[in-house]
Amino acid sequence: LRSFLSWASKTYQVPSLQSVVEAVPTAELKPLGSGKEVVQTDEDDMGMTYAELQVFGKLRKIYKSGPVSMFERLLTIWEHLTPVQIAEKVKHFFRMYSTNRHKMTVLTPSYHAEVYGNDDNRYDLRPFVYNVNWNFQFKRID
Numbered sequence: 001l002r003s004f005l006s007w008a009s010k011t012y013q014v015p016s017l018q019s020v021v022e023a024v025p026t027a028e029l030k031p032l033g034s035g036k037e038v039v040q041t042d043e044d045d046m047g048m049t050y051a052e053l054q055v056f057g058k059l060r061k062i063y064k065s066g067p068v069s070m071f072e073r074l075l076t077i078w079e080h081l082t083p084v085q086i087a088e089k090v091k092h093f094f095r096m097y098s099t100n101r102h103k104m105t106v107l108t109p110s111y112h113a114e115v116y117g118n119d120d121n122r123y124d125l126r127p128f129v130y131n132v133n134w135n136f137q138f139k140r141i142d
Contacts, residue, residue: 026040027042048089055074091138091141
């Protein structure tokens with residue numbers, strides 16, 4: 001979307017689109033500062049950058065990584081960070097993921113006793129309630 005907006009801004013000479021691209025992502029829940037600056041950003045609230053979140057999302061959804069396998073993959077991807085820093089980021093991601101996973105269900109969550117069902121979530125059999133401590137996995141990372 002950002003690439004498209006930048007292209008459209010230049011191609012159709014609409015500078016306001018470029019200001020959308022350059023805007024700091026925020027939920028806008030806190031008032032602007034005295035100089036009209038943004039005092040609340042999504043990245044600060046989440047405790048991770050959008051670039052990090054993109055990597056976490058791909059590893060979680062596409063590669064079906066749990067805490068340990070994600071940590072192991074990130075050791076080779078994020079060579080600029082120490083293993084301790086990577087462990088902290090992975091643990092933070094999975095705590096936030098498990099705290100908010102239930103919000104990703106479209107319909108009221110239901111119990112699936114079989115692999116088939118009659119609702120739109122029938123192919124999404126991932127749990128929607130997690131233990132936020134991830135005791136076993138976090139001990140393996142440490």
